[in-house]
Amino acid sequence: MIAKELKRGIITENSIFVLALGLCPTLAVSTSVKNGLGMGLATTFVLICSNIIISIVKNWIPGKVRIPCYIVIIATFVSILHLLIKVYTPTLDSQLGIFIPLIAVNCIILGRAEAFAAKNNPATSLVDGAVMGLGFTAALLILSTIREFLGGNKIFDLMVIPGFQPMAVFILAPGGFFVIACVMGLINYFRGKKGAKAKV
């Protein structure tokens, strides 16, 4: 069952490549693997916590004001996380900048709260938050590895190929757009092939 859930979160319903949710932080922080990993884990933490709390309190929230209530719950966890990051990893805090408070308006988190946690019990919501968060982290790792390698010839701050001339544009904004377009295009290509085979 866990393997099935993991497949759903990371591959079939991947929040970035398939659902195209949460793109702003994805493109902004995938400049290096370290930042991508930090952002992915931070979002996963908020996603798990908010999913659990929302599925616990869902019956006491009136339907009309549910969105503001969810947003306040999410923003509370984001503030807790921001304080923790500031104290324990100040370099990550300065690298990610305004994108830590902006986790609060990440569409993935509100999307999972509305689509999953509001209808299910805390235990399954926890699993859902964890696999969706891992899918987000995996996508960030893929993008940031490509960008850090092409843009700086480094992965995790380690030199990869000696003598390879890095293209700085991949670290800058346009590179982010190009890399995500290529990865999405490749996914579509292989999915199209698979679909054609299945039809035959």
Added chain:
Amino acid sequence: MSVNFISIIQISIAAVLIQNFVLARFLGLCPFLGVSKKLSSAIGMGLAVVFVMTVSTIFTWWIDTAILAAMNLEYLRTIMFILVIASLVQLIEMVMQKFTPALYESLGIYLPLMATNCAILGVAIINTDINQFTGVPFTFVESVVNGAASGAGFTLALILMAGLRERLESSNIPKSLEGMPITFITAGLMALAFLGFSGLSFFPK
């Protein structure tokens, strides 16, 4: 309250061209990709963003300086700003429905989307930082100008994108690049062009 005009010009140029919200800072990508299919809806969305950004910077700046900073409650910023923006959007919607029904009709569907638009919260948070041009925190006027200019930058990118996407409709695109990927490639080319503006530096210090 003294107004530093040079700093205001610098802020506007930086927010519209050099640090464009969508193409350089990656803020507000969801509406940028979602509402850029038609030129007319792009213009409506852009106007709504400029309006809400300007009004929300006015409120968040006062709340930040008068309440949060005065009482050392800066860690509550995220929660406070989100609540202020969400309720402000609701309020603006109600007021517009009552007094300017024509404008409300034209912006109607885009207004509720504002509450979860990361560009609006983003500009409120940027305004609590240090102003890179003067080296001191943003003053009230500078904050409002930054809000309005950031909204204008967003609108510029959105309208350009909508124009390009209307052309893309009739062009021959490889099958696996249809939809999202080709839009990202277009955005990347636009970002490349906007990167050229980073060479602009008016009024050197």
